[in-house]
Amino acid sequence: MHAAYMPGFGNDFETESLPNALPQGQNSPQKCNYGLYAEQLSGSPFTAPRGTNERSWLYRIRPSVRHTSRFSSVELPHWKTAPHMTHGHLTIGQLRWDPVPMPNEKTTFIEGVRTMTTAGDVHTQVGMATHIYVCNTPMVDDYFFNADAELLIVPQIGRLRVFTEMGKIDLEPLEICIIPRGMIFQASPVGEQARGYICENYGAKFTLPDRGPIGANCLANPRDFKTPVAAWEDKETDCRVQVKWCGRFYVTEIGHSPLDVIAWHGNYAPYKYDLRTYSPVGAILFDHPDPSIFTVLTAPSGEEGTANIDFVIFPPRWMVAEHTFRPPWYHRNIMSEFMGLIQGQYDAKEEGFVPGGMSLHNMMLPHGPDAMGFDKASNSNLGPARLEDTMAFMFETRFPQHVTQYGMDLDTLQDDYIDCWKDLEKHFDGTIEGNWGK
Numbered sequence: 237m238h239a240a241y242m243p244g245f246g247n248d249f250e251t252e253s254l255p256n257a258l259p260q261g262q263n264s265p266q267k268c269n270y271g272l273y274a275e276q277l278s279g280s281p282f283t284a285p286r287g288t289n290e291r292s293w294l295y296r297i298r299p300s301v302r303h304t305s306r307f308s309s310v311e312l313p314h315w316k317t318a319p320h321m322t323h324g325h326l327t328i329g330q331l332r333w334d335p336v337p338m339p340n341e342k343t344t345f346i347e348g349v350r351t352m353t354t355a356g357d358v359h360t361q362v363g364m365a366t367h368i369y370v371c372n373t374p375m376v377d378d379y380f381f382n383a384d385a386e387l388l389i390v391p392q393i394g395r396l397r398v399f400t401e402m403g404k405i406d407l408e409p410l411e412i413c414i415i416p417r418g419m420i421f422q423a424s425p426v427g428e429q430a431r432g433y434i435c436e437n438y439g440a441k442f443t444l445p446d447r448g449p450i451g452a453n454c455l456a457n458p459r460d461f462k463t464p465v466a467a468w469e470d471k472e473t474d475c476r477v478q479v480k481w482c483g484r485f486y487v488t489e490i491g492h493s494p495l496d497v498i499a500w501h502g503n504y505a506p507y508k509y510d511l512r513t514y515s516p517v518g519a520i521l522f523d524h525p526d527p528s529i530f531t532v533l534t535a536p537s538g539e540e541g542t543a544n545i546d547f548v549i550f551p552p553r554w555m556v557a558e559h560t561f562r563p564p565w566y567h568r569n570i571m572s573e574f575m576g577l578i579q580g581q582y583d584a585k586e587e588g589f590v591p592g593g594m595s596l597h598n599m600m601l602p603h604g605p606d607a608m609g610f611d612k613a614s615n616s617n618l619g620p621a622r623l624e625d626t627m628a629f630m631f632e633t634r635f636p637q638h639v640t641q642y643g644m645d646l647d648t649l650q651d652d653y654i655d656c657w658k659d660l661e662k663h664f665d666g667t668i669e670g671n672w673g674k
């Protein structure tokens with residue numbers, strides 16, 4: 237059955253999968269209908285200002301205290317958490333990788349998380365980690381929640397079904413989803429295998445960026461965000477709930493499914509978003525704006541205008557700027573840029589950055605178009621041009637990103653990435669003024 241959704245960003249939603257399962261006019265009745273338990277899940281401190289106050293009320297078969305038992309430690313060796321620095325390895329330099337290979341052995345979504353970079357410090361709830369996931373096996377009696385972070389999942393190959401406490405999300409490449417901190421879920425490939433990217437946000441939640449003078453429309457519009465309706469299972473089998481807590485992993489065994497929420501209301505909930513609904517705004521006469529113009533979601537750091545993370549996309553669009561070098565300019569940035577490619581080609585790189593691949597341009601390290609891209613863009617006809625079938629994205633953070641040992645040891649790390657700039661020759665001739673702007 238297809239998952240069903242409610243539109244809107246950060247709305248106060250309500251949903252019930254059985255008639256009258258949701259109490260009306262109060263949160264905590266003396267006895268809930270159908271013998272349900274009432275429970276609050278808080279995503280902000282109780283006392284957060286209204287604009288950032290997030291909580292939901294869940295009406296469930298068993299309270300969450302029955303969905304954990306005693307914890308024991310488990311290892312997920314490829315999933316790392318900041319602060320995590322590898323010593324003895326070169327972690328500075330512009331880096332680029334071809335895609336991570338699919339596993340041959342059975343691998344679930346959680347087992348398939350491989351950390352590429354970490355930034356900040358999970359203990360103080362700042363920073364983030366970037367991961368790749370690869371999986372080929374459903375999570376059947378296994379469930380997971382992440383106390384450290386919300387998860388932004390960006391599929392690149394294959395569909396996923398994400399079954400959360402608050403409903404089911406079907407996800408395919410060119411869509412993304414957010415799983416809030418603390419929410420129990422399972423994620424399973426729908427076909428044979430799936431691969432994608434994850435941004436693990438230790439800090440304040442992702443929200444929509446302000447649009448400033450752009451006004452009330454375009455970029456990511458709130459109605460295109462979809463939150464699932466209530467869905468549950470009443471299953472009494474041996475189940476395991478795995479937990480990520482301050483960078484460590486634990487498992488607890490229970491005799492039933494924890495996905496047992498019959499009805500809920502509130503504004504702390506998972507959601508998905510189709511990147512094809514993003515309405516890009518750009519330069520319509522000349523020059524190339526900063527990529528912040530393509531921000532889908534931003535996670536604030538507490539310092540105004542300085543994101544803990546910006547999630548930015550580079551979607552299909554028209555390029556029309558006159559007398560302009562149209563691809564990204566050469567630049568150095570105080571923010572650290574991790575990029576991935578969901579499909580097609582990226583306009584700063586003629587070759588070498590392939591779908592499923594990644595690049596890392598860390599704090600203050602120079603980057604920009606490769607030599608071929610520079611030549612092409614410097615000499616091309618500047619009629620309107622449509623960038624087709626492309627979808628690159630960036631996880632950009634104010635914190636330096638530390639590459640994991642896994643990332644440095646990957647066979648797909650490109651030794652020759654920096655050579656993409658080596659043919660950028662000196663063109664300077666002090667006797668020829670040139671023709672800029674003509």
Ligand SMILES: O=C(O)Cc1cc(O)ccc1O
Nearest residue numbers: 526527563564565573584603
């Ligand atoms: O580095 C990149 O390719 C991302 C990027 C794109 C752009 O258009 C301007 C700046 C920037 O960092």
Ligand SMILES: [Fe+2]
Nearest residue numbers: 569573597603
């Ligand atoms: Fe950049």
